[in-house]
Amino acid sequence: xxxxxxxDPLPDGRGARSVASGKAGQAGSPEAIKNGPxxxxxxxxxxxxxxxxxxxxxxxxxxxxxxxxxxEFVPAGDPLRKLNRVLGLGCVHEAVxxxxxxxxxxxxxxxxxxxxxxxxxxxxxxxxxxxxxxxxHANLTYRxxxxxxxxxxxxxxxxxxxxxxxxxxxxxxALFARSIAQCRIAAGENxxxxxxxxxx
Numbered sequence: 001x002x003x004x005x006x007x008d009p010l011p012d013g014r015g016a017r018s019v020a021s022g023k024a025g026q027a028g029s030p031e032a033i034k035n036g037p038x039x040x041x042x043x044x045x046x047x048x049x050x051x052x053x054x055x056x057x058x059x060x061x062x063x064x065x066x067x068x069x070x071x072e073f074v075p076a077g078d079p080l081r082k083l084n085r086v087l088g089l090g091c092v093h094e095a096v097x098x099x100x101x102x103x104x105x106x107x108x109x110x111x112x113x114x115x116x117x118x119x120x121x122x123x124x125x126x127x128x129x130x131x132x133x134x135x136x137h138a139n140l141t142y143r144x145x146x147x148x149x150x151x152x153x154x155x156x157x158x159x160x161x162x163x164x165x166x167x168x169x170x171x172x173x174a175l176f177a178r179s180i181a182q183c184r185i186a187a188g189e190n191x192x193x194x195x196x197x198x199x200x
Contacts, residue, residue, distance in 0.1 A: 067151065070144040080145045083123060083192075088182045089115055092175060099166055109155050109163045115175055116146045117160060122180075123192050133157040 074081060089112045096111045117132060120142060126132045136142045137154050148154055155163075164172060180192050 067149075070140060070149065073140040074144050075141075078141060080120075080123070080141055083119070083183065084145060086183045087116070087119065087179060089179060091178070095175060096167060096171065099168070099171070108166070109159060110147075111163070111167065113146050113148070114160065114163045114167065114172075115179055118172075118176060119179055119183075119192065120145055129160055130157040133160060 092112045092115055099111075100108060117136070120126075120136075121129075121132045124135075126135060133154065133156060136146065136148075143150070143154065167175075183192060
């Protein structure tokens with residue numbers, strides 16, 4: 001396929017050869033109108049044909065890449081780092097064991113992540129569960145705090161509400177109060193002063 005010729009000069013300073021120099025048969029002349037478009041000769045430089053190649057970007061594909069650790073996105077002095085250091089949730093899985101099936105059923109939200117989400121909500125004063133999950137989607141520090149890597153999908157607000165229903169209000173309240181008490185003892189201060197908002 002022949003390439004269209006532009007008017008840019010060739011590397012050696014010579015202009016591109018074209019029939020647009022007033023010769024018979026050039027585009028727009030009676031002869032060209034009668035006989036159809038006239039092919040323009042290609043420019044030559046150093047014995048090779050010089051043309052202009054059209055570039056078209058392909059659609060963006062999904063390529064495998066190595067993602068950095070979320071740890072790199074959290075500033076050293078971020079208040080959530082201090083909260084994470086004093087928040088002890090090692091007892092959560094044992095405390096909720098009877099609420100879940102052992103070897104069947106759909107995968108659930110990690111119950112420790114459920115507690116972390118509501119601790120985060122109370123710590124930041126976020127007004128609703130829906131808004132909490134919206135901000136977790138957008139904030140890498142929040143994602144780091146609930147321990148969800150970039151490759152793992154964040155649950156939506158309805159899934160979190162279902163997880164809360166499974167735990168039950170009494171058990172959740174006990175786990176939340178215990179977590180806050182541990183934070184207060186470890187930090188030497190009451191670093192969380194708000195209560196979580198469990199309903200929309």
